[in-house]
Amino acid sequence: MKDGDSHIAPEQAPSGPTPPARPRGSPAAFLLAQVGAHAAARFGELLEPLGLTPAHVGLLRVVGRSSGASQQEVAELLGMFPSRLVGLVDELQERGLIERAASPHDRRINVLLLTDAGERTLTGVGRIARAHQDRLLGALDSQERATLASLLGRIAQDQGLTPGVHPGFARMGPVTQPLSADEPQKRDSD
Amino acid sequence: MKDGDSHIAPEQAPSGPTPPARPRGSPAAFLLAQVGAHAAARFGELLEPLGLTPAHVGLLRVVGRSSGASQQEVAELLGMFPSRLVGLVDELQERGLIERAASPHDRRINVLLLTDAGERTLTGVGRIARAHQDRLLGALDSQERATLASLLGRIAQDQGLTPGVHPGFARMGPVTQPLSADEPQKRDSD
DNA sequence: TATTGTTATACTCTATAACTATA
DNA sequence: TATAGTTATAGAGTATAACAATA
Numbered sequence: 098m099k100d101g102d103s104h105i106a107p108e109q110a111p112s113g114p115t116p117p118a119r120p121r122g123s124p125a126a127f128l129l130a131q132v133g134a135h136a137a138a139r140f141g142e143l144l145e146p147l148g149l150t151p152a153h154v155g156l157l158r159v160v161g162r163s164s165g166a167s168q169q170e171v172a173e174l175l176g177m178f179p180s181r182l183v184g185l186v187d188e189l190q191e192r193g194l195i196e197r198a199a200s201p202h203d204r205r206i207n208v209l210l211l212t213d214a215g216e217r218t219l220t221g222v223g224r225i226a227r228a229h230q231d232r233l234l235g236a237l238d239s240q241e242r243a244t245l246a247s248l249l250g251r252i253a254q255d256q257g258l259t260p261g262v263h264p265g266f267a268r269m270g271p272v273t274q275p276l277s278a279d280e281p282q283k284r285d286s287d
Numbered sequence: 288m289k290d291g292d293s294h295i296a297p298e299q300a301p302s303g304p305t306p307p308a309r310p311r312g313s314p315a316a317f318l319l320a321q322v323g324a325h326a327a328a329r330f331g332e333l334l335e336p337l338g339l340t341p342a343h344v345g346l347l348r349v350v351g352r353s354s355g356a357s358q359q360e361v362a363e364l365l366g367m368f369p370s371r372l373v374g375l376v377d378e379l380q381e382r383g384l385i386e387r388a389a390s391p392h393d394r395r396i397n398v399l400l401l402t403d404a405g406e407r408t409l410t411g412v413g414r415i416a417r418a419h420q421d422r423l424l425g426a427l428d429s430q431e432r433a434t435l436a437s438l439l440g441r442i443a444q445d446q447g448l449t450p451g452v453h454p455g456f457a458r459m460g461p462v463t464q465p466l467s468a469d470e471p472q473k474r475d476s477d
Numbered sequence: 478t479a480t481t482g483t484t485a486t487a488c489t490c491t492a493t494a495a496c497t498a499t500a
Numbered sequence: 501t502a503t504a505g506t507t508a509t510a511g512a513g514t515a516t517a518a519c520a521a522t523a
Contacts, residue, residue, distance in 0.1 A: 123443075124420055127416075128436060133322060134323055169481060178515065181514070236441045245439075246312060248435045250312045253313075359504060367491095371490095
């Protein structure tokens with residue numbers, strides 16, 4: 098099979114690489130993965146000046162919302178391993194954004210608390226998140242944004258996604274989702 | 288600052304972890320990242336029985352579409368480093384799905400070709416992708432799916448995303464996008 | 478004995494930088 | 501000298517398992 102050109106798809110002259118532009122739209126499922134990854138990446142970039150990663154922000158928010166939860170509980174809430182939480186908590190504590198406090202009832206337990214600085218940081222993150230959204234959805238008017246949010250919300254609920262928690266931890270292996278060009282549209286018919 | 292309970296947000300009694308369920312909808316940008324990551328993860332799972340990763344499928348599709356391109360060109364097309372492509376090409380070639388052929392004009396160049404088995408695999412992947420989409424968008428009727436695809440397509444174009452190519456390679460560092468709970472909605476006003 | 482938080486280890490994935498063979 | 505592909509090295513990130521303190 099080293100000689101053959103006979104099996105090359107004739108739909109494309111093999112004279113050069115196909116330009117990536119293709120007028121036809123990609124399937125919605127692929128667009129979701131593509132735009133979603135882009136959104137996450139951009140948000141991560143906007144976070145860099147603050148010296149925070151999306152993971153930090155996720156933890157910060159959870160601590161801000163359910164202040165006083167133990168690390169075990171927070172890990173469960175985020176669907177990640179407690180051992181992984183340790184490093185994140187360390188880093189946020191070094192920055193003075195959260196702190197550990199020993200539970201009076203059970204001295205094994207570390208209770209996580211948001212500091213004033215942490216709250217201020219959270220406010221700043223809010224600004225960034227909204228700026229991020231405005232830039233991301235710049236092509237859509239406000240009614241279209243509402244429609245998009247509604248459709249996505251229904252998908253999220255139907256798929257059993259926990260509100261406010263990214264998938265990609267849990268028991269799914271590495272989250273790294275590399276390439277995967279365009280998912281086929283109608284290759285099945287042949 | 289080890290004694291203080293004074294700064295704990297009183298909005299939440301620190302008697303236990305907040306249940307993750309929250310009726311209010313998340314911002315559209317967060318939903319995009321969340322649902323997008325979920326879509327990618329689910330697609331990856333469906334691919335497992337074939338012994339392929341999303342990366343394999345992406346490469347397979349590019350080779351299928353622009354048959355006869357060099358590795359250098361394919362790497363450029365996918366926006367990833369040529370050295371990373373080598374392993375993927377190796378694996379697909381071991382499975383007999385693609386093959387390398389020396390270019391007659393320039394013997395440094397390896398031209399990538401899709402085999403018959405590769406084409407059949409691509410057909411199977413097409414079936415999987417559509418089943419995936421049907422399951423992912425099960426909560427939406429066909430008109431809503433079209434609306435979603437349209438909105439996402441406009442965002443993708445506005446954001447300058449290459450059709451059919453996932454972001455997350457290029458010069459952005461590791462793609463791993465861990466947690467990040469709910470992005471704030473209106474924390475700015477305080 | 479069970480559980481909380483921590484540390485240590487191993488594994489996966491990726492980018493960067495050498496290297497070879499051709500041009 | 502420059503380029504295509506390859507190999508080698510190193511770094512980041514994560515899961516798993518072992519550990520000490522407390523219950």
